[in-house]
Amino acid sequence: MKRWLLGVVAVVAVQVAAAKIVSVDSSDVVENLTIRLSDGRSFRAPLTDAEQAGFRSAAVSSDGRYVGWTATFGNCCTSYPLPLSLVVHDGERVVLLIRREAGPSIFEWRFSPDNRYVVYEQTMPHGWSPTWYTRVRLADGQVVGRFECDPPEDEERPPKRLVRPPTWTGAAASLCVP
Template identity: 35%
Template sequence: MGTTNHFTRFAVVIGLVVCLCPSHVTAQVRAVTSARIGKDGLIHILRSDGTEFVAPREVSPIQLSDKMDMQVSVREPVIAKDGRTVGWLAEFPNCCTSYPIPLVLVLYRDGTILRRIVPKTGLPLWRWAFLEDGNEVEYYADTVHSNLNPTCELRDVMSGELLDEWHRGKSKTLPGWAEPFAKDVGDLEGPSN
C-alpha cells in the first residue's frame, strides 16, 4: 500500500508540473494585438504577451536576376478573426513595371510563419481575404496588365491544400466564395474573338 501511495503522490506532482509549466506546450497560442509595416519595411506583429515577431524578407518564388529576387516591400497586414493568424502580400521587383508586384501571400500563426502561398499560375496576387475565421484564404491573381488570365483560388491555411479554384473559361459563374473578386475578374467569358 505504501508503494501505491508513493506512486500516486509522484503522479500528482508530475501532473501539477505539466499543468503549471508552459514549457511543455510545443506551440503556444499567442493572440495578436497588432500588426503593422515597420519603418524598416518589414511586418511587425505584437503579441498579447508583449513580444514582437518581425517577419523576414521573402525570396521571390520566380527565378529573377540576383538583384531582383528579394522582397522590396509588403502590403498592409490583416489579422484574421481568430486573433492568431496574420497575412500579408510580399512584393518583388518586376522587369516590366515601374512598381513592385505581389507574388507571395505570407501567413503567420502562433509565433511563426505558417505558410507561403503562391498561386498555381505564378501570377501576381492582387487581392485576398481570410475566410472561416482564418482557416481559409481566398485570392485573386492575374496578369500585370490587361486582365488576361484572371484566377481565383481558395486554400486551407493549415495544409495549404487547394480547396477550389476558378479561372476564365472554367465556368460562366463565379463560386460564392469568389464573388468579392467579380469586379476584378470582369467578363467571365473573356475577350471575344
Template identity: 30%
Template structure:
C-alpha cells in the same frame, strides 16, 4: 525550497525528542557506553572488538536510515521545482492561443533600397514578432536578381490569430514592384506561402481564417483572373475558377468565395 523539513525523530533515554542527526549521536553514544561497562566487568578482548565493529555498523546503518529520506526529499523537491520551472518557461514562450492586437510597418531607412521597413506583429500576451526582408543583392552579368523590397496588403483574420501579407518583388517589365507571393502567419510563425507565378491582384481570408482566397493575373492585359481557394490547415488548393474573357468578370455561377474576392478586388 527555503522551508526546513523534519525527516525523523528519535526518543533518547531521558525522554527528550531529538532530530535525526542528534538521535544518531545519542544512539552511538549509548552503544559505546554499554561497551565500556562490559569492558570494566572483564569482558574479553574478542567481545570488545565485536562490539566496536557492531557500533560502526550501527552508525553507518543509522546514518543511511536518516540520510536516505532526507536525500530523497531533496531530490524530489529539486526535480519538482525544475519540472515546474520548465513548464512555466514553455507556457511563456509558446502561447499558441495568443491573439494579435495590432501590427504595423516601419518606415524604410533612407537610401536602403526597400519600400517598407520591417513588419511588427504584437500579441496580447506581450510577445512581438518582427518580420524582415532578405538583404538586397545586386544583379550581375550572369544573374539578374529580383529582390523582395516591401510588405503590402497586410490583413488580420476574424480569429485574430492569423495574419497575411503580400511580398512586393522587383519586376523586369515595370518601373514598380509587384506582389508575387502571399505569406500566411499563425501562432507566431509563417504557416504557408502561396504563389502562382503571376501578380497577386487581391486576396481575402474566408470563414474567419480557415481558408484564404487569392486571385492571380498578369500585370497588363484583360482581367481574366485565376481565382484560387486554399485550406490553411493543409495549404492545399481546394477550389479554382477563372474569370470570363469576354466579360472580364466571373460567371454568374461562380462560387460565393470567388464573388466575395471579386468584390474586394474592385473595392465593392
C-alpha cells in the same frame, strides 16, 4: 529544482501558445512589417526570399491565430515591386507560403470568415486579362477551389460563356455575373 524549472517552462509555453496576434503594420506597402502579440511581444515578419523587396496587404485573421501578407518583388516591367507570394504566419512560424516566380500577381487576398482558408486573386498588373481565384485550406496547404473570371466583353473580344462564380470567391460574385 528540476520540477520547479519544468513548471516554469510549462507555464511560459502555455502563455506563448495563448498569445494572439493583435495587430500588424497597417501601411499598404512597407519594407519591414512588425507583428504585435496580445502578450506585448512583437516581432518582424520574416523575409521568405532573398530577392524580396517588401510587404503588402497585411491582415490578421478574425480569431487572432494568423497574420498574412503578400511579399513584393522587383521586376523588369513596372516601376514598383509586384506582390508575387502570399505568406501566412501563426506567430511562431510560416504555416503557408504560396510562391510565384512570374506571371499573375496576388493583388488581393483574405482569410475566409471561419479562418480555415485563404482566398487569393491573381491578375496581370496591366492590360486585359482574366482574374484567377484560388482557395487554400490552412490546415494542410491544399488547394480546394479554383475559379477563372474573364474580363467583361468588348467589341474586340468574342463573347464567352460566363459561369456563376462560387460564393467563396467573394468579389467575383459581382464582377463575373453571368
